[in-house]
Amino acid sequence: MNMHAVTPRVPRWKSVIGVTAALVLSLAACGSEPSGNTASGAAKTFKIGHMIFDTSVPFYSNLIKKERETAQQLGAQVDIRSGNGDLATEISVVQQFVAQKFDLILISPSDPKGIIPAVLQANNANIPVMAVNTQAATDAGGKIITYVGVDDYTFGKGQGELLVKAVGESGNVGYITGKLGTSAQIQRKAGLMDVLKQHPGIKVVAEQAADWDNAKALAITQDYLSKYPKGQLSAIVSQGPEGVSGATNVQKSGRTDVKFIVGDFPADVRKAISDGTVYGSVNQDPAPQGENAIKYAVEWLKGNQSAVPQPNAYLDLPIITKDNVSQYKAAWGE
Structure with a gap:
């Protein structure tokens, strides 16, 4: 009896099928990979970093919320980090995104020129950069794909017209201005002043920065009212919504001679306009800025660059007064 194992013979037709299947799989693996897909054919998860100069500013709450919601809907990852209101920290955050090889970087800088060295580092690493809500000074070097937000010069003109x-x-x-040096502070002032050139009888007699901070805006308002007794000050204009706290305080003190113009449209501003405490505001909604920033980032990374408005992706700026306040929901805070 033969005790040696006998190797079974494979039928010829089975060998052909096996070779053919292997060849098909090999060709598929060597085929060109579509943009946005991994080698296995699964959709790539894009990593998007967003540096916001100070995430504690209330305005950014809805922007951040909408960015995270939109990223989840589109299958992307968004990492939002605060610059803590410090330029050196803002630059460091962008450098971290570069070192960690994020696919795209969003920036909301406090200093449009000061952030450029970090932008250049991203450019050199071939990482695309978009500005959101606050701009970067592209004339100082560095490539920014687009700016997603509002035209702050138009915002300032709207405040001038309300005034x-x-x-x-x-x-x-x-x-009362926002943080000095930010694109919003600079351009809103430029828009306001251009309107006032056509109305020389209206004069800005005092100016201070509140850094988008409610407590500072209230203190500045109180300082103005102490310097200018009743009849000597016609209005107080605040670049942001922070002016509403001062307006409410003034109303209680009986200084009804002073009109208040603010910026943005959170819930407390909406109520103040309805109550007549604030004369009007320019409505800047943060949510669509966050949504569009992520949408455009994903489109760009997928190779659909024509879907991204350039050089700016501006949003509307409705003017709100008591006449039309009921037509608009608060942009945040409700």
């Missing part, structure tokens, strides 16, 4: 309607052709005005 003229509120006080007429003459009056002294106290001005």
Whole structure:
């Protein structure tokens, strides 16, 4: 009896099928990989980093929320980090994104020129960069794909037009700005001042920065009112919504001679306009800025660059007064 094992013979037709299947799999593996897909054919999860100069600013709450929701819907990852209101920290955050090889970086800088060295580092690493809500100074070098947000010059003009309607052709005005050096602060002031050139009887007699902070805005308002007794100040214009706290305080003190113009449209501003405490505001909604930023980032990374508006992706800026406040929901805070 033969005790040696006998190797079974494989039928010829089975050998052909096996070779053919292997060849098909080999060709599939060597085929060109579609943009946005991994080698296995599964959709790639894009990593998007967002540096916001100070995430504690209330305005950014809905922007951040909408970015995270949109990223989840589109199958992307978004990592949002705060610059803590410090340029050196903002630069460091962007450098971290570069070192960690994020697919795309969103920036909301406090200093449009100061952030450029970090932008250049991303450019050199072939990582695309978009600006959101606050701009970067592209004339200082560095490539920014687009800016997603509002035209802050138009925002400032809107505040100027509200001011003229509120006080007429003459009056002294106290001005409360946001954080000095930010694109929003610079451009909103430029827009306001260009409107006032056409109305020389309206004069800005005091100006201080509140850094988008409610407590600082309230203190500045109180300072203005102590310097300018009743009848000497016609209005106070605040670049952001922070001015509403001062307006409410003034209303309680009986200084109804001062009109208040603010910026943005959170719930407390909406109520103040409805109550007549604030004359009007320019409505900047943070949620669509966050949504569009992620959508455009994903489109760009997929190779659909024509779907991304360039050089700016501006949003509307409705003017809100008591006449139309009921037509608009608060942009945040409800």
